[in-house]
Amino acid sequence: xxxxxxxxxxxxxTAEAVINPxxxxxxxxxxxxxxHPGDLVTVADREAEVLITQALRAAYxxxxxxxxxxxxxxxxxxxxxxxxxxxxxxxxxxxxRNFVHGSPDHAVMAAEIVxxxxxxxxxxxxxxGTAWVAERGAGLYRDGQRVERPAAPEEVADLDVRTSSRRGxxxxxxxxxxxxxxxVSCGIDYPQLAxxxxxxxxxxxxxxxxxxxxxxMLEEVGGYVGTVDGERYGPGIRPRGILAAADERVYRExxxxx
Numbered sequence: 515x516x517x518x519x520x521x522x523x524x525x526x527x528t529a530e531a532v533i534n535p536x537x538x539x540x541x542x543x544x545x546x547x548x549x550h551p552g553d554l555v556t557v558a559d560r561e562a563e564v565l566i567t568q569a570l571r572a573a574y575x576x577x578x579x580x581x582x583x584x585x586x587x588x589x590x591x592x593x594x595x596x597x598x599x600x601x602x603x604x605x606x607x608x609x610x611r612n613f614v615h616g617s618p619d620h621a622v623m624a625a626e627i628v629x630x631x632x633x634x635x636x637x638x639x640x641x642x643g644t645a646w647v648a649e650r651g652a653g654l655y656r657d658g659q660r661v662e663r664p665a666a667p668e669e670v671a672d673l674d675v676r677t678s679s680r681r682g683x684x685x686x687x688x689x690x691x692x693x694x695x696x697x698v699s700c701g702i703d704y705p706q707l708a709x710x711x712x713x714x715x716x717x718x719x720x721x722x723x724x725x726x727x728x729x730x731m732l733e734e735v736g737g738y739v740g741t742v743d744g745e746r747y748g749p750g751i752r753p754r755g756i757l758a759a760a761d762e763r764v765y766r767e768x769x770x771x772x
Contacts, residue, residue, distance in 0.1 A: 515574070516570075516573045516574075518636070521624060521626075522647060525566065525623075525624060525636055525638040526622075526640075528565045528566055528606075529622050529640040531565070533558045533613075533622065533640060534641075536556065536558040537613065537640075538616045544557040545614055554614050555583065555586070556613065558607055558613070559582070559583055559607045559610060560583050560606075561606075563584065563604055566581070566604050566606060567579045567584070567604060570602050574600065574602075576600065577598075577600045577601060577602060578594055579601070580595040580601060580604070581603075581605075581723065582606065582723045583606065585721070585723075595722065596749075596750055598627075599628070599629055600626075601749075602624055602625065602626050603749075605623040605723040605727075607620055608620060608622070608623050608699050608724065609621060609697075609701060609702065611698065612698055612699055618641030619641075619697045619698065619699050619702045620639075620640075620701065621640075621699055621701025621702060622640065622701070623635075623636065623638075623700070623701045623727045624727065625727040627726065627749045630749060630750050631650070632650065632726050632727075632729065632730040632748070632749055633730075634649050634730075635648045635649075635726070635730040636727065637704070639701065639705075644656060644657060644705075645658075646661075648727075648730050648734045650734070651734075652734070653734050653735075654708055654735050663709060664710040665760075666713045666761060670688065670689045670767050671689045673690040673713040673714060674694075674714075675693045675715075676694055676695065676712050676714070677693040677695065677715075677716045677717075678696045678703075678715070678716065678717045679716075680695060687768060687772065688768065688771030690767075690768060696715055700717075700724040700725060700728050701727075703728065704725075704727070704729070704731055704758065705728070707728075707732060707758060707760065708731050708732050708735050713759065713760045713764055714757065714758065714759040714765070715756075716772060717755060717756040718754075718755050720756050722749055725739070725756055725758075726749050728758070729758065732758055736761055737758065737759060737760055737761060738759050738760075738761055738764070738765045739756060740759075740765050741753035741755065742754055742755035742756070742772045757769060757772055
């Protein structure tokens, strides 16, 4: 078994071992595309996921680990994840494009799911030196300090709404637009929303390793994460899109326009 500090330490040590040495030092042969052009993966992604997965399986021999790169190699893993009683999601370098282009806005993420419910989540932002940790019912902590999110603006027109789609930048989202771009990494986006730097995030890409950790963190500060079809988001949901908001009121006010 691993307590929360041990899992965070695993992410931090992995980043120090195989991610940070490659930051702004990647050789051309260490970067490649996956199934779609522009969907990048690096040697750091692959090595980090192996290290994290091995440690989790050693601590929890019967758990299912859904890693981004493991899924890229075998898409059937998602079905096993949805059927598992106990599982972890792992995103070894969330924001790979940022990482490749030398932006510090990337993160290492993990979450624990028990009986379909996220119970713990971790985000380590190595270039910012910031750790975000949440446990269901116990709050969200940034570097050991509890996070309290300020209230969102009452007027919809005053909401700061971000989109992960570059094509959506500048588009109006009802009375709340125009939207601006997110930080292009869920491991940066959700903590920014949870701490009050924006009021809502709109996503079309919805894989669990991207959203499960941040969703728990946001919920622990009173936020709300739902699908574009009006259903509350959870690890077992396979949505067409995700709308994460400062609270349920903001979610409901924006939902008709997504």
